[in-house]
Amino acid sequence: MAQLLDPALIEREGTTAPISEIARFLSDHLGAQATAYVAGVKGAAQVAKWIEGGTPPKGQMTRLRLRDAYRAARLLVTAYDEATAEAWFFGSNSRLDDEAPAWVLRHARSLDDLRMVVPAAKAFARARA
Template identity: 40%
Template sequence: MTLAEHARPDLEAHTHATRAPFAQVAAELRAVLGARLVAYLGGVRETRAVHGWAEGERTPGQEVQQRLRFALRIALPIAAADSDAVAQAWFQGLNPQLDDRSPARLLRDGDLEDVGPAVVAASRAFLVGG
């Protein structure tokens, strides 16, 4: 059963992003969103760090790991329902449900406990309503 076929793709994505080794999380997120966007989410300037995370050669701090696990949780259902390109556009675009702020910027700059629920709600609304 693929993620898109699951009754609650966001729940399956949450479970996967939580349980997967961090190198796998970084590799999957890099595959869906691209290294530049993952670097932005991770607060690093160079994609070299992202490649190091994905290869298991480097490990970022806990806060960055949490942020990237959360981003994977959001990206997987969007990519499964549409495409990687749509997931990238969703993360970067100004979202009316987030007061015209981009999910990527909120996740990079905000406290996950504060911005996380709003980003989840916006992603669910996008998946349901397009």
């Protein structure tokens, strides 16, 4: 059984890591197209630019979406595996009014829109422990 990483460590990493590292983790574990989707951008080419350290995301909401997606993905990949994390991101979630977490992230327009994604991931990851 996989171990749950310390949520405080994951929170710190999600806050302090450069966007290039955040994008790389998401791309490696969820795929570049899924990373682009949750970030709210058109395609994987933009994600590749972020990973290469090129132009960072323009908008604050894009960066916040990526950081919250990282926190959730890191929890789930650690507690379960990549396949489960991907299924969680794109499946209906009762803690998010039956919306998929990826959809919630992509359509977030404010901090308030993002506030339940990471707690939903924590609850799902804790269920594994």
